[in-house]
Amino acid sequence: xxxxxxxxxxxxxxxxxxxxxxxxxxxxxxxxxxxxxxxxxxxxxxxxxxxxxxxxxxxxxxxxxxxxxxxxxxxxxxxxxxxxxxxxxxxxxxxxxxxxxxxxxxxxxxxxxxxxxxxxxxxxxxxxxxxxxxxxxxxxxxxxxxxxxxxxxxxxxxxxxxxxxxxxxxxxxxxxxxxxxxxxxxxxxxxxxxxxxxxxxxxxxxxxxxxxxxxxxxxxxxxxxxxxxxxxxxxxxxxxxxxxxxxxxxxxxxxxxxxxxxxxxxxxxxxxxxxxxxxxxxxxxxxxxxxxxxxxxxxxxxxxxxxxxxxxxxxxxxxxxxxxxxxxxxxxxxxxxxxxxxxxxxxxxxxxxxxxxxxxxxxxxxxxxxxxxxxxxxxxxxxxxxxxxxxxxxxxxxxxxxxxxxxxxxxxxxxxxxxxxxxxxxxxxxxxxxxxxxxxxxxxxxxxxxxxxxxxxxxxxxxxxxxxxxxxxxxxxxxxxxxx
Ligand SMILES: [Zn+2]
Numbered sequence: 001x002x003x004x005x006x007x008x009x010x011x012x013x014x015x016x017x018x019x020x021x022x023x024x025x026x027x028x029x030x031x032x033x034x035x036x037x038x039x040x041x042x043x044x045x046x047x048x049x050x051x052x053x054x055x056x057x058x059x060x061x062x063x064x065x066x067x068x069x070x071x072x073x074x075x076x077x078x079x080x081x082x083x084x085x086x087x088x089x090x091x092x093x094x095x096x097x098x099x100x101x102x103x104x105x106x107x108x109x110x111x112x113x114x115x116x117x118x119x120x121x122x123x124x125x126x127x128x129x130x131x132x133x134x135x136x137x138x139x140x141x142x143x144x145x146x147x148x149x150x151x152x153x154x155x156x157x158x159x160x161x162x163x164x165x166x167x168x169x170x171x172x173x174x175x176x177x178x179x180x181x182x183x184x185x186x187x188x189x190x191x192x193x194x195x196x197x198x199x200x201x202x203x204x205x206x207x208x209x210x211x212x213x214x215x216x217x218x219x220x221x222x223x224x225x226x227x228x229x230x231x232x233x234x235x236x237x238x239x240x241x242x243x244x245x246x247x248x249x250x251x252x253x254x255x256x257x258x259x260x261x262x263x264x265x266x267x268x269x270x271x272x273x274x275x276x277x278x279x280x281x282x283x284x285x286x287x288x289x290x291x292x293x294x295x296x297x298x299x300x301x302x303x304x305x306x307x308x309x310x311x312x313x314x315x316x317x318x319x320x321x322x323x324x325x326x327x328x329x330x331x332x333x334x335x336x337x338x339x340x341x342x343x344x345x346x347x348x349x350x351x352x353x354x355x356x357x358x359x360x361x362x363x364x365x366x367x368x369x370x371x372x373x374x375x376x377x378x379x380x381x382x383x384x385x386x387x388x389x390x391x392x393x394x395x396x397x398x399x400x401x402x403x404x405x406x407x408x409x410x411x412x413x414x415x416x417x418x419x420x421x422x423x424x425x426x427x428x429x430x431x432x433x434x435x436x437x438x439x440x441x442x443x444x445x446x447x448x449x450x451x452x453x454x455x456x457x458x459x460x461x462x463x464x465x466x467x468x469x470x471x472x473x474x475x476x477x478x479x480x481x482x483x484x
Contacts, residue, residue: 001216001477002248003052003130004241005045005223006444007268007454008231009035015235021242024457026255027264031459036449037468041407042315043270043444043451045223046079046102048470049131052269053216054111055474057410062108064417065445069295069308069319070106071416076297076308077106082435088298091150099141099170100157103134106416114214114474115162123481124212126164126205129198129220135162141170144191164212166201168192177204195221199244206251214477219244223272231272231442263461263480267473268454272442273314276427282437283340283430285309285316285422289331295321297434307331310418311432314445317418324419332420340428343386343447345421347412354386354408357425362386364405370396373467378405401447403469408447423447 012035015021016028027033040051040058042065050056050063058064067078067085079102080086080094089097107113115125115135127133139159165171168191172178181187187197202217225237245266252258275281286294286309295308302308306327308319318335320327328346335344336357345354353363360383367379370391384391387408388401398404411417423446424430430445431437444451456468461480465472478484 001214001265001267001473002245003049003216003218004238004266004268005218005220006226006231006234006270006272006442007222007238008226008234008271008442009453009455010232011234011238012455014233015238015242018235020235020239023242023245023249023255024238024266026249027266027457027459030259031264031457031461032463033455033457034466034468035455036402036453037267037456037470038402039268039270039452039454039470041411041447041452042312043446044312044315045131045269048269049218050107051470052267052473053113053115053130053132054107055471055478056108056111057406057471058417059410059413060108061111062414062416063102063106064411064414065310065312065315065317067310067312068317068416069310069418071319074302075299076295076310077101078297085297085434085436088434090298091147093298095143095147096157099159099167103132104160107132107134114216114477117478117483118214118481119163121481121483123214124164125162125214126166126212127162127216127218128166128201128205129168129193129218130216131218133159133161133165133167135160135165137161137163137165139165139171141167142172144169147191162212164205164210164215166197168194168197173201173204177201193220195219195241195244199247202244202248203251206248213481217244217248226272226442227436227438228441230274232274234272234442259460264457264459265473266455266457267470268456269470270444271451271454272444273426273446273448273450275429275438275441275443277440279439281340281428281439283338283424283428284432285311285318285335285338285430286432288334288338289318291334292327292331295319308418309432311430312445313436313438313443314424314429314451315447316422316430318420318422320419328419335420335422340425342423342425342428343421345408345412346419352408352412356386359383360386362389364409366409370394372396372398372403372405374403374406374469376406380405400449402449402452404447407452426450
């Protein structure tokens with residue numbers, strides 16, 4: 001399974017037309033292809049990757065985004081969203097958060113990763129450059145000297161991953177292959193967290209005869225490329241991701257043989273959409289809520305703070321740290337009037353309320369009044385248009401916001417999520433004191449289909465659904481191995 005970070009369907013369409021992506025074209029012609037697979041909300045990599053590899057929504061896997069507030073530790077968690085964020089937190093904290101805490105503390109121990117399920121049943125698994133890798137085998141990562149220096153030599157500890165785990169230069173391949181790769185410094189660019197490393201190590205593993213039953217290969221580069229360009233035109237980056245897929249397929253005698261021997265999946269974690277060029281497209285929610293005292297990144301003590309604003313590019317969480325009864329109505333009233341805000345949503349008991357700025361209002365919860373295309377039942381009161389939905393008879397259908405009710409219900413139901421969810425209108429992006437911003441370039445995070453729909457290829461095995469979601473992949477892979 002290849003995971004392309006920030007896989008944009010219109011860029012793929014254009015790359016296919018221009019014959020830039022031969023491996024994807026081959027797999028598309030030889031299997032299942034759908035360019036509208038629904039990601040999970042928020043459309044941020046830690047959340048999406050957790051769902052791909054566990055099959056659980058954020059309600060169960062508990063990873064709510066790239067930046068969130070940990071209520072138990074009373075601090076903001078950030079996996080290194082920008083250089084300024086890393087500096088504010090300290091390098092040691094940023095590396096520890098992404099490598100150790102995300103996988104071994106924050107990802108719920110109540111859900112199983114595919115590596116855990118499959119290895120528990122006697123299968124072998126491996127992963128190259130994954131975000132989520134929790135498994136049973138201990139690894140001691142080699143933290144590069146420059147990171148050790150920056151972190152004050154505070155980075156120690158073991159990781160537990162699948163039988164074969166490769167994390168850039170932190171968990172590199174064995175010496176012979178490592179030396180070969182060192183001859184091409186490009187492989188160690190970004191400490192090895194790049195497409196070339198992923199493709200090279202994936203191919204080497206197969207060539208050596210060590211291909212595990214499940215191998216996931218994460219291709220990170222299209223995310224950075226799309227954040228620096230128009231994401232609807234990331235063809236050049238998809239071309240180089242495709243080159244890595246060619247490299248891996250080329251480890252077999254022929255591409256046909258690769259397909260005979262494997263089920264091959266390519267999927268995006270989320271897409272990206274274009275943000276306006278001007279400063280007016282950047283919305284600083286912290287400033288809009290300046291009337292409340294706010295928690296800050298890197299500051300451990302926030303006993304007196306009223307709220308925490310956690311920005312995830314085109315969505316944000318507002319955590320209410322005290323006086324919820326007083327602050328929630330005040331904050332939501334302000335937020336729905338902020339330029340660039342699309343939707344504001346929060347929980348009211350077991351109901352969710354969503355307000356579309358300048359539009360309707362809907363409250364909903366799981367029920368048996370109307371049914372969506374995924375077989376989920378809902379009770380709704382108010383205007384379904386607030387969630388871009390339409391109700392006709394006993395069915396609810398979605399338009400601009402695919403799977404909107406479950407997406408919001410599962411995001412708000414995650415115990416690590418904020419009290420209020422805010423999404424940005426098309427072309428807008430939220431920002432905070434420590435960035436990042438992407439004026440005139442790509443961004444993601446929202447519920448809208450421009451961030452949430454990704455291409456999905458499944459070749460070598462029948463994959464039937466006409467309305468695929470990221471959540472379907474782990475159950476599909478488990479069922480192929482005879483597991484529930
Ligand atoms: Zn991104």
